[in-house]
Amino acid sequence: MQLGSGWRIRQATIAITFEDAPIIFSIEDSSDDSDTDDIRPPAILEIYPKLYEGPVSTANVEVSTELSLSGSGLAAINPGGKVSQKKSWEQEGRLLVHGSTVGSPVRHKAIWRVSENPVSKLGVPKEMRLSLIVRPQNRRRFLARLVLHASYGIWRGPLASMVPIVGKSDNPIYFDPATLERMATQKECSRFDGTVVAEDVGDLDQCDISKYSSFPSEEPKN
Known part of the structure; x- marks a missing residue:
């Protein structure tokens, strides 16, 4: 389906929240001896982009105003005329992406606007x-919840921010570190598009995650 320019997505908020999702324990396993108080959600160590500013676009904007003047009275002379005013300037704009992380006691939710x-x-x-x-806690299984919030510009004025378009599918996605490690070792591919599901990237401190994003990183300036 093709949407007209008035139906384009003007703004979007993408939020992904990670939660601990262990396999359900039996009653015996959930005794008082188990230290459940230390269970925390997975921690987000890094995100990209934190701030992306796309190429600048410019356009000449011109606004004209016109005021009609007229007079009436007992006099035979009825003056009339028009006063016009024209303003023009160059407008600049760019695509903006801003990312941040929130959560307590660890940052486990990433938000991009x-x-x-x-x-x-x-x-x-x-x-x-x-x-x-x-980073999962103690290699435990975890899940991710993805929420998309889009503004199509269907509404105008203050109503536009009050009536957003929100996705309805909220089924979580589960991750098992042990399974992902096995898939990376065996180089298993997706049955949908044939891409590699998981890969070993080595030391995460040396991993450049910007290369996995569709937004290019800023080139270093000399």
Whole structure:
């Protein structure tokens, strides 16, 4: 389905929350001897992008105003005329992506806010890859909940921010570190598109996660 320019996604908020998701224990396993108070959600160590500013677009904007003047009275002379005023300037705009992490006692939720280029008015990208590093607690199984919040610009004025478009599918996605490690070793591929499901990247401190994102990193300036 093709949407007109008035139906483009102008702003989007992408939030992903990680939670601890161990396999359900039996009653015997959940005794008082188990230290459940130390169970924490997976920690987000790094995200990309934290701030992405796309290429600048420019456009000449011109606004004209016109005021009609007229007079009436007992006099035979009825003056009339028009006063016009014209203003022009160059407007700049760019695609903006801002990412942040929140959570307590560890940061386990990543939020990206994407805003379209107000000059080109092409909407936010139809496909986006946002990368992050997550550290599970004690190699425990965990899950991710993804929430998308989009503004299409269907409404106008203050009503636009009050009536957002929100995704309805909220089924969590489960991750098992042991299974992912095995899949990386065997180089297993997705049955949907044939891409590698998991890979060993070595030391995470030396991992450049920007290469996994659809937003290019800023080139270093000389």
